[in-house]
Amino acid sequence: MLWPCTRITQVLLFSLTISASMVQAKEADHVAIGRIQNQNFGNWAIGDGAQSVTIISCASSSNYDNPYDDPPPAVTPPAVHLPYQFKVTQLATPAGHYLYLDGDDTNTGNARIAVQFEHRDVKTPSTFETLSDNIYDTHLHDGQFRLCKSGDNSELRMTLTQAELEKARAGTYRTDFRAGVIGGSSGTASATTDFFMRISVSTAAQVSGLSNIDLGVWDGTGDLVAEEGFCVYSNTTDAAYELSISSPGQDGGGNFYLSNPGATVSIPYQLRFKDDVSPGGGVLVGTASLTGNGNNSVVDCGGIDNAKLSVTLLAADLGAAANNIYSDTITLVVVPL
């Protein structure tokens, strides 16, 4: 049953081969772009630095739609390379070149990552030209014959800068793009190819804006209270974080103490935490870690504190302390949740 079918196929293929060789070269308005592979950068974490990849593909632009070698055969009119220009268009509603968190092109701010596309032609080396969204570059490059049998020529560099990645919210980013060329005999023939870029950004946090808490000299009356505001950044969706607070002056029960330089005398103090800067002390800090919600848009919170520590020393404890200088070092460890 299989033999007759196989024979028919062989006959058809032979017939097609004969037809192709009989076609004479004919001038055509040719432009084409080879496939650009999808770019999945995988997981990215702080310290991984900028991500960049260069793709070299075929951008052909000529007056014949034939895969000629260089030099081409003698045909009339002569087969020649023609100029082409290159562009990348973001297949999303907003203008620009961005990767969007969860592929949602309504995201803005640090829920999208700017992509830098640069292009040059490797056959006629020049500096990379940065591309704007959906706008052809300004260079006229040397288009090859179809299929670039003398070598691929179009070099596209895609870069996600470290700064963009470090400030990005955690999650997976993806956007579809379309690379296009224009050229050919008419100068207006065009061709495109689609690809996507994807990267997953790991969770990250930062505590900043801390200053020392100098309580000064106790005047001999009343409790001493001081507050210190700071910034907590967490790149998770709701900016949630876990905060562990400890100090060398903390005992096993979670109580905090200021100590003199020889650590022979100590003064107890209450330490409270709040994940905002509204009035009031907040939660009493002990041995257990705490949770809060910070800023997930700007790493330094734009210089605006969003959490605070409150230190309270009671007059009775201060009065019982001998003259000296007392201190403690509070350590805050923030982990994104």
Added chain:
Amino acid sequence: MKLNKMVTGFAFAAAMSTGQAMAATQGALGVDSTGTTDVSLEIADRVQISGVEDIALGAWGGSGDLAGTSQFCVYRSGGDDYQMTLTTDTGSFLVSSVSTGDDIAFTAKIDDDLDASNGEALTYNTPTAVALTGSSSLTCGGGDNAELEVTFAETALQAASTGNDYQATVTLYVEPI
């Protein structure tokens, strides 16, 4: 005869700086982030004398020495030591009478417990030589921790003219040491 007490305390702010602390450190951006802040405080030398009352000795009976005491509280930061200096508005350890124009000398003793009879005898306007220990509580725990005793010798009393207005105001000046 009455001794009025004026109370003075001297707080010595030591020229120490709380600037020993290192600068706060900021966390780096990462999978976790650690920052530090130093808390610092200076407790200066402080003393406070409180709870002092007048010593009303009443009328002398005509024989024997006449003594009176006042118990009070001396707070000293950290419960450390202090010294005390006594002066009067009469210029020495004397009570004076406006009506008679006479003076009566007295002696004074101080101790950092509630029995000054065995305490240090004071020289006028001269700090105590023996260190006295204060309380680390501003209120001395609600009680007293020191006593001043003044004594009028029988001979001095016998020499004085009759009068009911012998008095002096004694100033107790406390300093941390």
